[in-house]
Amino acid sequence: MRRLHPRIRVVWLLRAAVLAAVVGGILFGLDRVLPLPVAVPGWAPALVAGVVFLVVGGHALLRYRYWRFELREDAIYLERGVFTRVRTVVPFVRIQHVDSRRGPLERVVGLASCVVYSAGSRGADVRIPGLPPDGADDLREDLKRLAIGAEGEDGV
Incomplete structure:
Protein backbone atom coordinates (compact mmCIF):
# COMPACT_ATOMS: atom_id res chain seq x y z
CA MET A 1 0.00 0.00 0.00
CA ARG A 65 -1.01 7.87 9.56
CA TYR A 66 -3.94 5.74 8.34
CA TRP A 67 -4.34 6.96 4.71
CA ARG A 68 -3.16 4.41 2.11
CA PHE A 69 -3.98 3.38 -1.44
CA GLU A 70 -2.93 0.72 -3.90
CA LEU A 71 -3.47 -0.13 -7.55
CA ARG A 72 -4.06 -3.82 -8.00
CA GLU A 73 -4.79 -5.79 -11.15
CA ASP A 74 -8.56 -5.20 -11.04
CA ALA A 75 -9.22 -2.11 -8.89
CA ILE A 76 -7.90 0.73 -6.80
CA TYR A 77 -7.97 0.02 -3.06
CA LEU A 78 -8.07 2.78 -0.44
CA GLU A 79 -7.84 2.66 3.35
CA ARG A 80 -8.45 5.75 5.47
CA GLY A 81 -10.11 7.02 8.61
CA VAL A 82 -9.17 7.83 12.18
CA PHE A 83 -12.26 6.96 14.20
CA THR A 84 -14.09 5.02 11.52
CA ARG A 85 -11.86 3.04 9.20
CA VAL A 86 -13.09 3.08 5.63
CA ARG A 87 -11.91 0.63 3.00
CA THR A 88 -12.96 1.47 -0.54
CA VAL A 89 -12.55 -0.61 -3.67
CA VAL A 90 -13.17 1.01 -7.05
CA PRO A 91 -13.09 -1.54 -9.88
CA PHE A 92 -11.42 -0.15 -12.98
CA VAL A 93 -14.45 -1.10 -15.05
CA ARG A 94 -16.57 1.33 -12.96
CA ILE A 95 -14.29 4.34 -13.46
CA GLN A 96 -15.94 7.03 -15.59
CA HIS A 97 -13.22 9.66 -15.56
CA VAL A 98 -10.21 10.82 -13.54
CA ASP A 99 -9.03 14.35 -12.71
CA SER A 100 -5.90 15.75 -11.13
CA ARG A 101 -6.40 18.87 -9.01
CA ARG A 102 -4.25 21.44 -7.20
CA GLY A 103 -5.99 23.67 -4.70
CA PRO A 104 -4.40 26.87 -3.37
CA LEU A 105 -2.88 25.27 -0.27
CA GLU A 106 -1.73 22.25 -2.28
CA ARG A 107 0.02 24.55 -4.76
CA VAL A 108 1.80 26.36 -1.92
CA VAL A 109 3.32 23.12 -0.60
CA GLY A 110 3.82 21.53 -4.03
CA LEU A 111 1.16 18.81 -3.93
CA ALA A 112 -1.84 17.70 -5.97
CA SER A 113 -4.83 15.37 -5.72
CA CYS A 114 -6.25 12.72 -8.00
CA VAL A 115 -10.05 12.43 -8.16
CA VAL A 116 -11.62 9.22 -9.46
CA TYR A 117 -15.26 9.37 -10.56
CA SER A 118 -17.06 6.04 -10.68
CA ALA A 119 -20.45 4.89 -11.87
CA GLY A 120 -23.29 3.45 -9.89
CA SER A 121 -23.57 5.15 -6.52
CA ARG A 122 -24.24 8.49 -4.89
CA GLY A 123 -21.14 10.48 -4.08
CA ALA A 124 -19.25 8.20 -6.43
CA ASP A 125 -15.97 10.09 -6.37
CA VAL A 126 -12.81 9.15 -4.54
CA ARG A 127 -10.16 11.77 -3.84
CA ILE A 128 -6.53 10.79 -3.26
CA PRO A 129 -4.79 13.82 -1.75
CA GLY A 130 -1.14 14.43 -1.00
CA LEU A 131 0.51 13.43 -4.25
CA PRO A 132 3.38 15.20 -5.97
CA PRO A 133 2.00 16.94 -9.11
CA ASP A 134 3.82 14.52 -11.42
CA GLY A 135 2.60 11.60 -9.29
CA ALA A 136 -1.01 12.80 -9.57
CA ASP A 137 -0.68 13.10 -13.34
CA ASP A 138 0.95 9.67 -13.58
CA LEU A 139 -1.76 8.11 -11.40
CA ARG A 140 -4.44 9.77 -13.54
CA GLU A 141 -2.89 8.36 -16.71
CA ASP A 142 -2.43 4.89 -15.16
CA LEU A 143 -6.06 4.82 -14.03
CA LYS A 144 -7.24 6.00 -17.44
CA ARG A 145 -5.25 3.26 -19.15
CA LEU A 146 -6.46 0.58 -16.71
CA ALA A 147 -10.09 1.73 -17.01
CA ILE A 148 -9.91 1.58 -20.82
CA GLY A 149 -8.34 -1.89 -20.60
CA ALA A 150 -11.11 -3.09 -18.27
CA GLU A 151 -13.93 -1.75 -20.48
CA GLY A 152 -15.14 -5.14 -21.67
CA GLU A 153 -15.11 -6.80 -18.25
CA ASP A 154 -18.01 -7.27 -15.88
CA GLY A 155 -18.06 -4.64 -13.10
CA VAL A 156 -19.50 -6.90 -10.41
Missing part, protein backbone atom coordinates in the same frame (compact mmCIF):
# COMPACT_ATOMS: atom_id res chain seq x y z
CA ARG A 2 1.26 3.48 -0.91
CA ARG A 3 1.17 6.35 1.56
CA LEU A 4 0.49 9.99 0.91
CA HIS A 5 3.32 12.50 0.63
CA PRO A 6 4.31 13.75 4.12
CA ARG A 7 3.71 17.39 3.10
CA ILE A 8 -0.05 16.74 3.08
CA ARG A 9 0.17 17.12 6.86
CA VAL A 10 1.16 20.75 6.30
CA VAL A 11 -1.98 21.32 4.18
CA TRP A 12 -4.20 19.68 6.79
CA LEU A 13 -2.53 21.61 9.65
CA LEU A 14 -2.96 24.89 7.75
CA ARG A 15 -6.67 24.08 7.34
CA ALA A 16 -6.85 23.36 11.08
CA ALA A 17 -5.21 26.73 11.81
CA VAL A 18 -7.68 28.55 9.54
CA LEU A 19 -10.62 26.81 11.22
CA ALA A 20 -9.25 27.68 14.68
CA ALA A 21 -8.78 31.33 13.67
CA VAL A 22 -12.34 31.52 12.32
CA VAL A 23 -13.82 29.97 15.47
CA GLY A 24 -11.74 32.27 17.70
CA GLY A 25 -12.68 35.30 15.59
CA ILE A 26 -16.38 34.47 15.76
CA LEU A 27 -16.22 34.11 19.54
CA PHE A 28 -14.27 37.35 19.82
CA GLY A 29 -16.80 39.17 17.59
CA LEU A 30 -19.82 37.75 19.41
CA ASP A 31 -18.40 38.88 22.73
CA ARG A 32 -18.00 42.43 21.38
CA VAL A 33 -21.35 42.66 19.55
CA LEU A 34 -23.85 40.76 21.69
CA PRO A 35 -24.42 41.58 25.33
CA LEU A 36 -23.78 38.29 27.09
CA PRO A 37 -25.29 37.59 30.53
CA VAL A 38 -21.92 36.31 31.76
CA ALA A 39 -18.63 38.17 31.48
CA VAL A 40 -16.31 36.38 29.08
CA PRO A 41 -12.58 36.83 29.77
CA GLY A 42 -10.60 38.37 26.93
CA TRP A 43 -8.40 35.29 26.63
CA ALA A 44 -11.34 32.85 26.17
CA PRO A 45 -11.54 33.12 22.34
CA ALA A 46 -7.80 32.45 22.08
CA LEU A 47 -8.13 29.45 24.39
CA VAL A 48 -11.02 28.03 22.35
CA ALA A 49 -9.08 28.62 19.12
CA GLY A 50 -6.08 26.81 20.62
CA VAL A 51 -8.19 23.84 21.66
CA VAL A 52 -9.81 23.69 18.21
CA PHE A 53 -6.37 23.72 16.59
CA LEU A 54 -5.06 20.97 18.87
CA VAL A 55 -8.06 18.72 18.25
CA VAL A 56 -8.33 19.27 14.49
CA GLY A 57 -4.53 19.29 14.04
CA GLY A 58 -4.20 16.07 16.01
CA HIS A 59 -6.89 14.52 13.85
CA ALA A 60 -4.96 15.64 10.74
CA LEU A 61 -1.78 13.95 11.94
CA LEU A 62 -3.63 10.72 12.72
CA ARG A 63 -5.45 10.94 9.38
CA TYR A 64 -2.09 10.92 7.59
Whole structure:
Protein backbone atom coordinates (compact mmCIF):
# COMPACT_ATOMS: atom_id res chain seq x y z
CA MET A 1 0.00 0.00 0.00
CA ARG A 2 1.26 3.48 -0.91
CA ARG A 3 1.17 6.35 1.56
CA LEU A 4 0.49 9.99 0.91
CA HIS A 5 3.32 12.50 0.63
CA PRO A 6 4.31 13.75 4.12
CA ARG A 7 3.71 17.39 3.10
CA ILE A 8 -0.05 16.74 3.08
CA ARG A 9 0.17 17.12 6.86
CA VAL A 10 1.16 20.75 6.30
CA VAL A 11 -1.98 21.32 4.18
CA TRP A 12 -4.20 19.68 6.79
CA LEU A 13 -2.53 21.61 9.65
CA LEU A 14 -2.96 24.89 7.75
CA ARG A 15 -6.67 24.08 7.34
CA ALA A 16 -6.85 23.36 11.08
CA ALA A 17 -5.21 26.73 11.81
CA VAL A 18 -7.68 28.55 9.54
CA LEU A 19 -10.62 26.81 11.22
CA ALA A 20 -9.25 27.68 14.68
CA ALA A 21 -8.78 31.33 13.67
CA VAL A 22 -12.34 31.52 12.32
CA VAL A 23 -13.82 29.97 15.47
CA GLY A 24 -11.74 32.27 17.70
CA GLY A 25 -12.68 35.30 15.59
CA ILE A 26 -16.38 34.47 15.76
CA LEU A 27 -16.22 34.11 19.54
CA PHE A 28 -14.27 37.35 19.82
CA GLY A 29 -16.80 39.17 17.59
CA LEU A 30 -19.82 37.75 19.41
CA ASP A 31 -18.40 38.88 22.73
CA ARG A 32 -18.00 42.43 21.38
CA VAL A 33 -21.35 42.66 19.55
CA LEU A 34 -23.85 40.76 21.69
CA PRO A 35 -24.42 41.58 25.33
CA LEU A 36 -23.78 38.29 27.09
CA PRO A 37 -25.29 37.59 30.53
CA VAL A 38 -21.92 36.31 31.76
CA ALA A 39 -18.63 38.17 31.48
CA VAL A 40 -16.31 36.38 29.08
CA PRO A 41 -12.58 36.83 29.77
CA GLY A 42 -10.60 38.37 26.93
CA TRP A 43 -8.40 35.29 26.63
CA ALA A 44 -11.34 32.85 26.17
CA PRO A 45 -11.54 33.12 22.34
CA ALA A 46 -7.80 32.45 22.08
CA LEU A 47 -8.13 29.45 24.39
CA VAL A 48 -11.02 28.03 22.35
CA ALA A 49 -9.08 28.62 19.12
CA GLY A 50 -6.08 26.81 20.62
CA VAL A 51 -8.19 23.84 21.66
CA VAL A 52 -9.81 23.69 18.21
CA PHE A 53 -6.37 23.72 16.59
CA LEU A 54 -5.06 20.97 18.87
CA VAL A 55 -8.06 18.72 18.25
CA VAL A 56 -8.33 19.27 14.49
CA GLY A 57 -4.53 19.29 14.04
CA GLY A 58 -4.20 16.07 16.01
CA HIS A 59 -6.89 14.52 13.85
CA ALA A 60 -4.96 15.64 10.74
CA LEU A 61 -1.78 13.95 11.94
CA LEU A 62 -3.63 10.72 12.72
CA ARG A 63 -5.45 10.94 9.38
CA TYR A 64 -2.09 10.92 7.59
CA ARG A 65 -1.01 7.87 9.56
CA TYR A 66 -3.94 5.74 8.34
CA TRP A 67 -4.34 6.96 4.71
CA ARG A 68 -3.16 4.41 2.11
CA PHE A 69 -3.98 3.38 -1.44
CA GLU A 70 -2.93 0.72 -3.90
CA LEU A 71 -3.47 -0.13 -7.55
CA ARG A 72 -4.06 -3.82 -8.00
CA GLU A 73 -4.79 -5.79 -11.15
CA ASP A 74 -8.56 -5.20 -11.04
CA ALA A 75 -9.22 -2.11 -8.89
CA ILE A 76 -7.90 0.73 -6.80
CA TYR A 77 -7.97 0.02 -3.06
CA LEU A 78 -8.07 2.78 -0.44
CA GLU A 79 -7.84 2.66 3.35
CA ARG A 80 -8.45 5.75 5.47
CA GLY A 81 -10.11 7.02 8.61
CA VAL A 82 -9.17 7.83 12.18
CA PHE A 83 -12.26 6.96 14.20
CA THR A 84 -14.09 5.02 11.52
CA ARG A 85 -11.86 3.04 9.20
CA VAL A 86 -13.09 3.08 5.63
CA ARG A 87 -11.91 0.63 3.00
CA THR A 88 -12.96 1.47 -0.54
CA VAL A 89 -12.55 -0.61 -3.67
CA VAL A 90 -13.17 1.01 -7.05
CA PRO A 91 -13.09 -1.54 -9.88
CA PHE A 92 -11.42 -0.15 -12.98
CA VAL A 93 -14.45 -1.10 -15.05
CA ARG A 94 -16.57 1.33 -12.96
CA ILE A 95 -14.29 4.34 -13.46
CA GLN A 96 -15.94 7.03 -15.59
CA HIS A 97 -13.22 9.66 -15.56
CA VAL A 98 -10.21 10.82 -13.54
CA ASP A 99 -9.03 14.35 -12.71
CA SER A 100 -5.90 15.75 -11.13
CA ARG A 101 -6.40 18.87 -9.01
CA ARG A 102 -4.25 21.44 -7.20
CA GLY A 103 -5.99 23.67 -4.70
CA PRO A 104 -4.40 26.87 -3.37
CA LEU A 105 -2.88 25.27 -0.27
CA GLU A 106 -1.73 22.25 -2.28
CA ARG A 107 0.02 24.55 -4.76
CA VAL A 108 1.80 26.36 -1.92
CA VAL A 109 3.32 23.12 -0.60
CA GLY A 110 3.82 21.53 -4.03
CA LEU A 111 1.16 18.81 -3.93
CA ALA A 112 -1.84 17.70 -5.97
CA SER A 113 -4.83 15.37 -5.72
CA CYS A 114 -6.25 12.72 -8.00
CA VAL A 115 -10.05 12.43 -8.16
CA VAL A 116 -11.62 9.22 -9.46
CA TYR A 117 -15.26 9.37 -10.56
CA SER A 118 -17.06 6.04 -10.68
CA ALA A 119 -20.45 4.89 -11.87
CA GLY A 120 -23.29 3.45 -9.89
CA SER A 121 -23.57 5.15 -6.52
CA ARG A 122 -24.24 8.49 -4.89
CA GLY A 123 -21.14 10.48 -4.08
CA ALA A 124 -19.25 8.20 -6.43
CA ASP A 125 -15.97 10.09 -6.37
CA VAL A 126 -12.81 9.15 -4.54
CA ARG A 127 -10.16 11.77 -3.84
CA ILE A 128 -6.53 10.79 -3.26
CA PRO A 129 -4.79 13.82 -1.75
CA GLY A 130 -1.14 14.43 -1.00
CA LEU A 131 0.51 13.43 -4.25
CA PRO A 132 3.38 15.20 -5.97
CA PRO A 133 2.00 16.94 -9.11
CA ASP A 134 3.82 14.52 -11.42
CA GLY A 135 2.60 11.60 -9.29
CA ALA A 136 -1.01 12.80 -9.57
CA ASP A 137 -0.68 13.10 -13.34
CA ASP A 138 0.95 9.67 -13.58
CA LEU A 139 -1.76 8.11 -11.40
CA ARG A 140 -4.44 9.77 -13.54
CA GLU A 141 -2.89 8.36 -16.71
CA ASP A 142 -2.43 4.89 -15.16
CA LEU A 143 -6.06 4.82 -14.03
CA LYS A 144 -7.24 6.00 -17.44
CA ARG A 145 -5.25 3.26 -19.15
CA LEU A 146 -6.46 0.58 -16.71
CA ALA A 147 -10.09 1.73 -17.01
CA ILE A 148 -9.91 1.58 -20.82
CA GLY A 149 -8.34 -1.89 -20.60
CA ALA A 150 -11.11 -3.09 -18.27
CA GLU A 151 -13.93 -1.75 -20.48
CA GLY A 152 -15.14 -5.14 -21.67
CA GLU A 153 -15.11 -6.80 -18.25
CA ASP A 154 -18.01 -7.27 -15.88
CA GLY A 155 -18.06 -4.64 -13.10
CA VAL A 156 -19.50 -6.90 -10.41
